[in-house]
Amino acid sequence: MEGVIDAVTRDLLTREEGLDWTVTEFVRVVDARLPPRVFYKHCPELRQSCVVTPAGVPVHLQLLGSDPQALAANARQALALGATSLDLNFGCPAKTVNRHDGGASLLRDPRRVEQAVAAVAGAVEDTIPVTAKIRLGFADKQLGVACARAAEAGGAHHLVVHARTRNEGYRPPAHWEWIARIRAQLTIPVIANGDIWCLADYWKARSLSGCEDVMLGRAVLADPLLPYRIRHWQRTGECLPDTVWQIRADVLCRYADYQRRNLPEKVVVSLLKQWLNIMRGRDAEAARRFATLRRETRLEAFLAGLQAPCRESPQAHHEAATLAV
Ligand SMILES: Cc1cc2nc3c(=O)[nH]c(=O)nc-3n(C[C@H](O)[C@H](O)[C@H](O)COP(=O)(O)O)c2cc1C
Known part of the structure; x- marks a missing residue:
């Protein structure tokens, strides 16, 4: 996810089991073959012999573009650098990206989805899987199934469907039932995405x-x-309790520990605020901390604010200790 999931985040989020793979932020492909440094920046894991997080979870390299030739050239470059899977982005709703003919803008013409996927699949000659991510359509859902079939016809190994149109942005609800219509028409695996926030949503x-x-x-x-709670439920049928604040805070503090090695403190604080901002929508304690810390710019003070004791029960703290990542 652009701007929020880098190699440090991938590392932290895959330490506990549950995730089968992760995806890089997108490499923006315009017209030319990009130099290796661009790929390494987005996917430092390419420098290892296996493109995996430290916990061994595969990392898929994401490309965003529309020109089939440029996509093919960059797919070959990624393959030469060691990529083990390529994911094509047809879901990005950002106006600047769409204005430059990238992301969800291709959903207006299924032939272009097919051409893009086919160009990349052809370039890597079946040596590594090529996958795609779409939305239900651009302005409406009329072409959703056609776009999905186009991705399959182009050679996609699997398809992730974000259950909204581009114009629906991130507005709830996600229309999971529309994914069923797509799934019924495809033979490749279809993966559902959008607004899955808890076990019940899953x-x-x-x-x-x-x-x-x-x-x-x-x-x-x-x-x-x-992901761990979903995996645990799949294995045992048991619903683990909600994740307590102490665990969330611990992940944020570890994240800061890594990021402060390479980034100025102020930047680390704004990255922490960005992450806490996502947490606060789903967790009352995160919302309280965000309200207290939103003007804080000093890293140590911010971390102290995250770690300060909260009003959770001793039972919750016990669970935090046993589940700590
Ligand atoms: C900050 C942000 C960055 C994102 N970046 C990407 C991206 O680079 N590629 C992509 O396919 N989707 C991207 N997405 C969309 C998500 O992958 C996902 O489809 C969407 O957020 C809905 O799923 P969710 O409700 O589980 O978040 C991004 C979403 C957000 C909020």
Whole structure:
């Protein structure tokens, strides 16, 4: 996810089991083949022999572009640098990206989705999987199924569907039932995405979409233990309690510890605020901390504010200690 999921975040979020793979921020492909440094910046994991997080979870390299030739050239470059999977972004709703013919803008013409996927799949000659992520359409849902079929026809190995149109942005609700219509027309695996914030959402998204797998976006930042809780439920049928503040704070503090090695303190504070801002929508304690810390610019004070004791029960603290990531 652009601006929020870098290699440090991928590392932290995959330490606890639950996530099968992660995706980089997008490499923006315009017309030329990009130099290796661009790929390494987005995906430092390429420098290792396996493109995985320290916990061993695969990292897929994301490309965003529309020109088939440029996408193919950059797919070859990524392959040469060691990429083990390429994901194509047809979902980005940002106006600047769409104005320059990228992301969801291709959903207005399924042929262009197919051409883009086919160009990348052809460039890597089936040596690594090429996957795609779409929305239900651009302005409306009329072309959603056609775009999904186009991605499959182009050679996509699997398809992630964010259950909204581009014009719906991030506005709830996510229309998981529309993913079922897409799934019914495809033979490749379809993965449901959008507004899966908790176990109940996970069940509902699965049952309405019929998908076996889901992709989590903001929820993994809001609740870093959600993938673990889903996995635990899959294995045991047991619902673990909600993630307590202490665990969320611990993840934020570890994140700051890593980021402060390379970034100025003020930048680290704003990154922390960005993450806390996502957490606060789903957690009352995070909302309280955000309100207290929103004007803080000193890193130590910010971290102290995150770690200060809260009004949670001793039972919650016990759970935090046993589940700590
Ligand atoms: C800050 C931010 C950055 C995102 N960046 C990307 C991206 O680079 N590629 C992509 O396919 N989707 C991106 N998305 C969309 C998410 O992957 C996901 O489809 C969307 O947030 C809905 O899922 P969620 O409700 O689980 O977050 C981004 C979303 C947000 C909020």
